[in-house]
Amino acid sequence: MEALILDIQRMSTEDGPGLRTTVFFKGCNLACGWCHNPESISFKPDLNWYMNKCINCDSCKDICPNGVLIKDESGVHFKDRSKCLTCGKCVDECPGAGIELKGKKISVEKLKNELLKDRAYFGHDGGVTLSGGEVMMQPQAATELAKLLKADGVSVAIDTAGCYAWSLLESILPYADIFLYDLKIFDADAHKKHTRVDNAHILDNYKRLIATGARVWVRTPLIAGATDGEDNIKAIAEFLRDNGLPERWELCTFNNLCKDKYTRLDLDWEYKAHEKTKKSYAEKLKETAQKYVPCAVYSGVTTE
Numbered sequence: 001m002e003a004l005i006l007d008i009q010r011m012s013t014e015d016g017p018g019l020r021t022t023v024f025f026k027g028c029n030l031a032c033g034w035c036h037n038p039e040s041i042s043f044k045p046d047l048n049w050y051m052n053k054c055i056n057c058d059s060c061k062d063i064c065p066n067g068v069l070i071k072d073e074s075g076v077h078f079k080d081r082s083k084c085l086t087c088g089k090c091v092d093e094c095p096g097a098g099i100e101l102k103g104k105k106i107s108v109e110k111l112k113n114e115l116l117k118d119r120a121y122f123g124h125d126g127g128v129t130l131s132g133g134e135v136m137m138q139p140q141a142a143t144e145l146a147k148l149l150k151a152d153g154v155s156v157a158i159d160t161a162g163c164y165a166w167s168l169l170e171s172i173l174p175y176a177d178i179f180l181y182d183l184k185i186f187d188a189d190a191h192k193k194h195t196r197v198d199n200a201h202i203l204d205n206y207k208r209l210i211a212t213g214a215r216v217w218v219r220t221p222l223i224a225g226a227t228d229g230e231d232n233i234k235a236i237a238e239f240l241r242d243n244g245l246p247e248r249w250e251l252c253t254f255n256n257l258c259k260d261k262y263t264r265l266d267l268d269w270e271y272k273a274h275e276k277t278k279k280s281y282a283e284k285l286k287e288t289a290q291k292y293v294p295c296a297v298y299s300g301v302t303t304e
């Protein structure tokens, strides 16, 4: 069995308890406008272009069998990304490491062995986090990986948005030590507007998950104009209070540090100029949240 992964990130302190190694699966069924991992959304490898390494030789454009690349005064661009065959010819031809295909298939067994190399620093509370994209869009590979890691005594965290049939979550439940569960927007229409999907599955799966007694951290990104309204935080807080409290509720402040990722994908990003969350506002939202959910905290960088 194989998994399509984007990357492995080591020594992470932001993907669950303790020190963790995070493996990012490729492919997501949501389309949140503020996504910090745009290169993980597509279900196939993506071309990334690095302007600072490109020597403008045209080799990639000339070798492409499908006319995917064009060039103008600002450099290489994607004429029609959907036509890319992910053949990698442009990457092989590039003399300057200016272009890279991100996303690779790897056997689950090999991936497990790679992840186990880090076990010395996991300590008591750390381990491996399966993230994405949406890791549960590759349910068999994710469940098999979690099973193998668990059998080797490694703590497994599942970072998920929960937007799929309950049976998928249920099948990984025996091998997961903790879930990092995204609740972004409570109002169904607003959820659909900002993520392109309905939140009925997400809310229902949360209720089922918490009822199993699973260890759960809920995470809510604070995005101006989309998720950070006091009414949204209050609505999620009431939902958690009424359906079962998580161990921790993290309000994740916004930054635009990922904007270069969008540039490398030749995409415009509507949030590129958005300011970081103000500390005073994060504090205010935390206080609102804590009226209903005492374990609420905020995390990430803020501005004064």
Ligand code: SF4
Pocket (backbone or CB within 6 Å): 047, 063, 064, 065, 066, 067, 068, 069, 083, 084, 085, 086, 087, 088, 089, 090, 091
């Ligand atoms: S991966 Fe292949 S099809 Fe895609 S842009 Fe490069 S050469 Fe063209």
Ligand code: SF4
Pocket (backbone or CB within 6 Å): 053, 054, 055, 056, 057, 058, 059, 060, 061, 076, 090, 093, 094, 095, 096, 097, 098, 099
């Ligand atoms: S082959 Fe590499 S260096 Fe040449 S134009 Fe393409 S990205 Fe730039």
